[in-house]
Amino acid sequence: MFFDKTVLPSGITIVTESMERVRSVALGFWVGVGSRDEPPGLAGMSHFIEHLLFKGTKTRTAKDISATFDGLGAELNAFTAKEYTCYYARFLDEHLPIAVDVLTDMLEETLFADEHVRSEREVILEEIHLHEDTPDEQIHDLFAQTVFSGHPLGAPILGHAESVAGFARGDVVGYYSDTYVPDRLVVAAAGNVRHAELVDLVGERLRLSTEPGGKRKEVVPPPAGEVMVRTKQTEQAHICCGGLALDARHQDRFVLSVLDTILGGGMSARLFQEIREKKGLAYSVYSYHSLFSETGLFVVYAGTRPSNAEEVIRLIQAEFASIREAVPEDELAKAKDHIKGQLVLSLESTRSRMTRLGKSELTQGEILSLDELVARIDKVSAADVVRVAEQLLTPDRSVLAVIGPFGADKLAHLMG
Numbered sequence: 001m002f003f004d005k006t007v008l009p010s011g012i013t014i015v016t017e018s019m020e021r022v023r024s025v026a027l028g029f030w031v032g033v034g035s036r037d038e039p040p041g042l043a044g045m046s047h048f049i050e051h052l053l054f055k056g057t058k059t060r061t062a063k064d065i066s067a068t069f070d071g072l073g074a075e076l077n078a079f080t081a082k083e084y085t086c087y088y089a090r091f092l093d094e095h096l097p098i099a100v101d102v103l104t105d106m107l108e109e110t111l112f113a114d115e116h117v118r119s120e121r122e123v124i125l126e127e128i129h130l131h132e133d134t135p136d137e138q139i140h141d142l143f144a145q146t147v148f149s150g151h152p153l154g155a156p157i158l159g160h161a162e163s164v165a166g167f168a169r170g171d172v173v174g175y176y177s178d179t180y181v182p183d184r185l186v187v188a189a190a191g192n193v194r195h196a197e198l199v200d201l202v203g204e205r206l207r208l209s210t211e212p213g214g215k216r217k218e219v220v221p222p223p224a225g226e227v228m229v230r231t232k233q234t235e236q237a238h239i240c241c242g243g244l245a246l247d248a249r250h251q252d253r254f255v256l257s258v259l260d261t262i263l264g265g266g267m268s269a270r271l272f273q274e275i276r277e278k279k280g281l282a283y284s285v286y287s288y289h290s291l292f293s294e295t296g297l298f299v300v301y302a303g304t305r306p307s308n309a310e311e312v313i314r315l316i317q318a319e320f321a322s323i324r325e326a327v328p329e330d331e332l333a334k335a336k337d338h339i340k341g342q343l344v345l346s347l348e349s350t351r352s353r354m355t356r357l358g359k360s361e362l363t364q365g366e367i368l369s370l371d372e373l374v375a376r377i378d379k380v381s382a383a384d385v386v387r388v389a390e391q392l393l394t395p396d397r398s399v400l401a402v403i404g405p406f407g408a409d410k411l412a413h414l415m416g
Contacts, residue, residue: 002369003357004195011182012206014199015357015367017190019350025096025191026354027198028088029103030362032184035159036082036152036292037216038175041166044159045175047080048124048167053087054078055116057109060102068102076102080157083292084362090351093192097201104205107180117169125165128158135238135403136284136303143240143299143401146228151221153292182208188358191350218294223397229411230403237309237404238301241316243397245289245296246388248363254376255384256289256298256392261335262327262385263287263319264300268334270319271300279315281308293363298392306404313400313411320393327382336377343373 003017038045056062069076074091087106089099131137141156148154158164187202223244246253264271264287275285285302304312346352347370360367368376402411 003367005361005367006195006199008182008199008203010208012185012187012202012208013361014187014189014195014202015361016188016193016195016198017353017357018193018195019191019353022191022350023093024090024350025093025099025189025193026088026090026350027096027099027103027189027193028086028187028354028358029107030186030188030358031085031087031180032083032186032216032362033085033179034081034083035155035157037179038152038155038159041163042159042171042175043155043163044124044128044157045167045171046085046179047157047159048120048164049172049176049180050078050080050085050087051120051124052112052116052172053106053110055120056111056113057105058111059109060105065102065106068098072098074099082153082155082157082290084359086355086358088351088354096193096197100198100201101205104202108206108208112169112172112176114169117167117172121164121167124158125161128161128164131158135232135234136236139238139240139301139401139403140299142228142230142403143242143399144297146226146401147243147297147399148221149226151219152217153221153295180208186358186362188354188361190353190357216293220294224399225396226399227411228399228401229406229409230401231406232403233405234306234403236303237306237312237402237406238303239309239312239316240299240301240401241313241398242287242297242299243392243399245298245392246291247294247296248291249365250291250296252384252388253291253296255380255388256296257339258332258335258377258380259323259385259388260287260289260298261338262331263323265335266338270323271302271316274319275302275312275315279311281312281315285312291363306406309402309404309406310411317395317398320389320398323389324386324393327385329382332380332382332385336380339377340374343370 005015007013034046072095076089078087091099145154271285275282282302282304287300290297300316302312
């Protein structure tokens, strides 16, 4: 086994991958809570708590926390997603004890002071307003809200201005106590790290609550075709087209990765070649997929002049139809080589390896070696790609979300 794994008596899971030829360590504390876990009145709370954990603890101010890592020449950051929150650092291997000490202090001893809650509310509200002024980012939230209408996965990670403006210290402490529990925590590290040392450090310094976390309610949203147009005076029309895809443990997730690469995974991909290179209709056009506990997303994005929006949408739909028909063997081979090349290059980074460990353990329940990943990719056939395309990329499952200077019914006829 290329990694080591220990589950502490408290329920905290620790996974490490040793890279003896490097002098750095990437360390991440992955908490299994995100925007999908929030009650409607607390939309944005997971992201809010992520910010607050940097504001100071019982023994360290916010400046102390940043100064410690700056003084070590280290990196410290965090991010929130729909199903997890991650706090991570990268530092010289000799600084593992102090890095663990500060991160565990942040996770366990943050003050959640009233003044911090008040000031951070304003910071997040500004972030939300900035996001609303950035349509090429906002379109992805609009698409998710449309696909997951009424489902927790449709909730925006930042929350809503109305919900964030009402956050009080009691809301923060209650949500934190319910969700930051040992059986939702994975500690992952990659680099020149000794597993036993990290286990001892975390075991000594991190307690959290002893109460088990509540089980996440998983409900598969029904697939449905829908068009959502948000009217806004923009220079470009921002388009997302796609729909529901596969969950994080689905056996066909590697097939979906190949399909994604063929359609929009690079400059030689079908969408880039057809829409940008041949037609000159967009500067940015790409696809991506996201895997969640019970379902997933497949999305194509394009930004184009409003007058070209209808043609771009038709071209996207045409590529969906084309890949449902056939995938040439040479195109399949190039896509697989691209995925394997990107995978190998990413594994030269301690942070990428740490991310793969933490995310895989938290969301998939298995951690595959490089050889196992390559074998799964190599196993994908052209018939597999066509089969998954026929399952996912059909008109009755397609969702279209657009931000631009259009009326609400302007583009509905394109999805019939």
